[in-house]
Amino acid sequence: MSIPLDSSGPQMKDYASSQMCTWCDACGDYGIWTAIKKALVELKIHPWQALLCFDVGCHGNMADKLNGYRFHGLHGRVIPFAAGAKIANRTLPVIAVGGDGASFSEGVGHLVHAIRSNYPIVFILHNNANYGLTTGQASALTPKGQKMNVSPNGIPERMLPSMDFVFSLQPTFVARGFSGDIPQLTGILKEAIAHRGFAFVDVLQSCPTYNHFATHDYLLEHCYDVGKEGHDAKNFEKARQLAVDTSQRIATGVLYRDEDVPDFCEELVPRKGKTTELIEEVQSADITRFYPEFI
Ligand SMILES: Cc1ncc(C[n+]2csc(CCOP(=O)(O)OP(=O)(O)O)c2C)c(N)n1
Numbered sequence: 001m002s003i004p005l006d007s008s009g010p011q012m013k014d015y016a017s018s019q020m021c022t023w024c025d026a027c028g029d030y031g032i033w034t035a036i037k038k039a040l041v042e043l044k045i046h047p048w049q050a051l052l053c054f055d056v057g058c059h060g061n062m063a064d065k066l067n068g069y070r071f072h073g074l075h076g077r078v079i080p081f082a083a084g085a086k087i088a089n090r091t092l093p094v095i096a097v098g099g100d101g102a103s104f105s106e107g108v109g110h111l112v113h114a115i116r117s118n119y120p121i122v123f124i125l126h127n128n129a130n131y132g133l134t135t136g137q138a139s140a141l142t143p144k145g146q147k148m149n150v151s152p153n154g155i156p157e158r159m160l161p162s163m164d165f166v167f168s169l170q171p172t173f174v175a176r177g178f179s180g181d182i183p184q185l186t187g188i189l190k191e192a193i194a195h196r197g198f199a200f201v202d203v204l205q206s207c208p209t210y211n212h213f214a215t216h217d218y219l220l221e222h223c224y225d226v227g228k229e230g231h232d233a234k235n236f237e238k239a240r241q242l243a244v245d246t247s248q249r250i251a252t253g254v255l256y257r258d259e260d261v262p263d264f265c266e267e268l269v270p271r272k273g274k275t276t277e278l279i280e281e282v283q284s285a286d287i288t289r290f291y292p293e294f295i
Contacts, residue, residue, distance in 0.1 A: 009044035028179030028205025039189035055098035059126035076106025118197035128207035136210030179205035
């Protein structure tokens, strides 16, 4: 993908917004918010050179907490918005941000097709294992038996095995980060932005108000960096195993990457050889002659 570079580069303050953050004290959203800005700054991408798309939820409230081109859509629908924008203008890095509720329930179909289509966008999953904004209901990623606000007897359903599910769809980039490790997450996001196709980044985040099972301290104790243990991110089976087995330790870092698969835009025959982008080809057309047919 082509990332517009500017040797002068932005600074963190260029991404600052005048809106106050409203997340709870110690929410993992602060760490993810910081890592997104740091990754863009370190890649020398100015706020006007990227598009950030947000789902609805606590994470989605980031939409006005940073400066730049941002789109705040409907619950569960961030991926189609982001993919559409990317298809219209392939020169633009596009980052979509969604919660685990939105992404593995309301919008799970979009995630399936984004991976299958290999849309060249980054998808950051704010994985707090619950529906945060609506006050702590269970999501598909809440463990079975866990007591939640409106489930005092514990969750009756099995947890959706999200990573196994993602790997079953033949992804081209899968990473996992932790909201408490901002330097590592910044590096992961930089690699995701540079990836050729769809980059799935699962970020385990603390939710001190509603998630009392995978707390910041628990994640801090269990997460380790696979990059420091010599993991080969080309090894699909090993990556899948590392992603799925979190019983003893939780593998973080870039787990899997395949840069040899063409992305969705590269596969579009009508776009082959075009030097323009779709947004440059928009023309006004006179459709008044069709009115009588529909009135
Ligand atoms: C289609 C639809 N269903 C439900 C809602 C209500 N709703 C808004 S935010 C939210 C919870 C979001 O949870 P998640 O996606 O996990 O994000 P988080 O708040 O945890 O960051 C829900 C259920 C909605 N706005 N639209």
